[in-house]
Amino acid sequence: MQRGSNRLSAHRDEELKHELRDLLRSGHPAQTEEWHGSEPAAEDDPELAGGPIAPGGSSATPEAVxxxxxxxxxxxxxxxxxxxxxxxxxxxxxxxxxxxxxxxLPRTARYTTVQELTDALISADTERRG
Structure with a gap:
């Protein structure tokens, strides 16, 4: 005995697969409303394509870190x-x-915000290089 669906719902599932096949293969967004789509990256967002941003890296600006x-x-x-x-x-x-x-970072330090931690990482990297 098969559990979970009857013949009618399985038949309807096959109909829906057939109806949506071309839409899903097209590579275009399936949403009909524009606001359903994902938001593109902003111009001032840091580039993440080169891997994770880390202190001391080539793209390690304070804002990106x-x-x-x-x-x-x-x-x-x-x-x-x-x-x-x-x-x-x-x-x-x-x-x-x-x-x-x-x-x-030094074990005795305590950081209360992300900004303080970022400043400490950038200064530690500057000291290590210089």
Whole structure:
């Protein structure tokens, strides 16, 4: 005995598959209303095509690092020391290129905002290079 659907609904499923086949294969958005589609990236959004943004990378502007950190850290993550923040980043599946520099910050420091953490990462990277 088959459970879950009867012959009528299975027949209707096949009809719908046949009706939607060309639309789904076309590669165009299936929504009829424009507002249903996804929003394109803004002109001032950082480029993420080159991989994750990390302090010390070629695209590591302070704004890009702050945006990347804020993707993984919430306001509830603060105040915290670098060890706790690195652990939070790893728990949120942040890239190692972002979590490792946070873990290398001085253990005695405490950060209360993403901006403070970003400033510390940028200055640590500047000191390491210079």
């Amino acid at each position: 702050r945006l990347e950190l804020s993707r993984y850290l919430s306001r509830h993550s603060f105040p915290a020391d670098p060890f706790a923040l690195a652990l939070t980043l790893r728990d949120a599946n942040a890239p190692d290129a972002l979590a490792d520099p946070v873990a290398r």
